[in-house]
Amino acid sequence: MYFTSLDENKFGRTGYVDLDSRDPCRILHAAEEPVLDLGEIGAFDDSGATAFSLVRDGPRKYLYYQGWQRTERAPHLIFTGLAIDDGSGGGFRKHSRAPILDRTEAEPFIRGAPYVMKAADAFHMWYASASRWVEDEHGLHYDIVIRHATSPDGIRWIADDRPAVSTESPAEYAVGRPSVLFDDGVYRMWYAIRSFNEPYRIGYAESSDGVSWTRRDSEAGIGRSQEGWDSAMICYPQVVRVDDRLLMFYNGNQHGASGFGYAEAV
Template sequence: MIEQDLTKIGCHGNWRRYKNNPILKDDWGETFDVTVIQVGEKLRMYLSWRSTNSIAFVEGVDGVHWSEPVIVLSPDFTTGWEDDINRQIVLEKDGKYLMWYTGMKFLGAGERMSSGRSCIGYAESEDGIHFTRRKDPVMEPEEAWEKTNLMCPHVLWDEERNIFRMWYSAGGFWEPDQIGYAESEDGIHWKKHPQNPIFRPEPTHFWEKEIVSACQIFPMDGYYYMFYIGFEDMYKATINVARSKDGIEGWERYPHNPILSGGPEGSWDVEAVYKPWVMHMDGQWLLWANGRRAAVEQVGLYIHDGDNMFEDWND
């Protein structure tokens, strides 16, 4: 009898789970929605840390083993819009670390539940550890489709056009359900695209018929690849991919979506896989994401063996 490879369950093609997932310690509590960047010879992972309502970072070299978390940005109850902060993106530009993040307002004093309103904030740092924030959000929900909810900014610096480009999630109430786009010359004052939302759920695909959200955009081979969450319903989520020539229009979904879905029965990610972050390293693609079992989310690692993730795109 051939033993079943449990690391391959719910994975398309050459994707597999790291065998010792989740990779972040249980005693840290829930961690989710990560950003990973290279800082010298080390990897730095920024993450949302639920028990502290803060953004923290850990360091490592192999994508698997990480240091203890250190908080880099805490809630500020005086601003009126960031009682809880999370879902960050960090990039390095001109010797500074720039962070865009989600700020949420609680329902009332001492009540640790989001009001359903969220905005996008901005902070910067000289060392990527000590951040100074702006007191006001840099983007708020204004358009009808956004409802009261902006989350999950992903920002790239466009060298050719000399602008920042942001893809963000909005709509819904507890979870944003569509993806919008905006541009900025300084990272603070943003102009939203007139055709927003630029990416919507596809009702003919059951795995993303309700929600698309929380994307990472990865420029490669003349395309902007979007790694995003697709929700079948509020409880079941998968990782999917689409691509566009300009990152705004003409999105083409990967024909073999979803690339990652729930793991084997009883596993840490059996019910949902959320918020991807992908990076190429040492001849492999590494993808960190949150997995969920019952009400608990943890961060795990998925690995693509080989350099070409999408050699079967047109199959």
């Protein structure tokens, strides 16, 4: 399990833990050094590199991550990078000093939190996208939707013209951090929802083609606990199949200040 932790200056680096598949609370091994470190000063990932999605392509492993960079007027800019393990034993190396999802006219501020799936015809990515920052009675905030993109090689990407999943009410201002499974001909997506009138929660949507989605948030299968580490908020889901079990890893209060946990579908 790849995860990102912040140091005392709130710079983020990606590490990993090996978990017991029968008991995910049992840690078998923890990395002593970062898998992904900060980029050079001035780079798109000079403030943090957060891994989101691992894809195997033959002997190679592609680790998609978001790099963030602090800025003067907005809190940060976020774009997607790629690190590749070529199988030679040298570990992951960043593919480029530049993002593979960089700013565009339509998406100039945030193109991050990528979830990538390899299909027979192409690579598919769902990611968080912000086209503006807004300053209003709620303070300074972004508007985030989830978009879909395709690639022939996992490196060069073409994004769809319209969002895949959007906010649904004036109170919502962000849907992001998608996690996608393909089950029996149906694409299933879990994601984080951010609103002005309630804490982070986890939503759910379905699609027949991975492009057009129907939100079914009431079927997400998880809510905040009555007390404890995830009683104030739940966010950033990652859903995986382990044998015949469906597990969701997620963050709790204060965006995961105490770590991450998991839930199992019953």
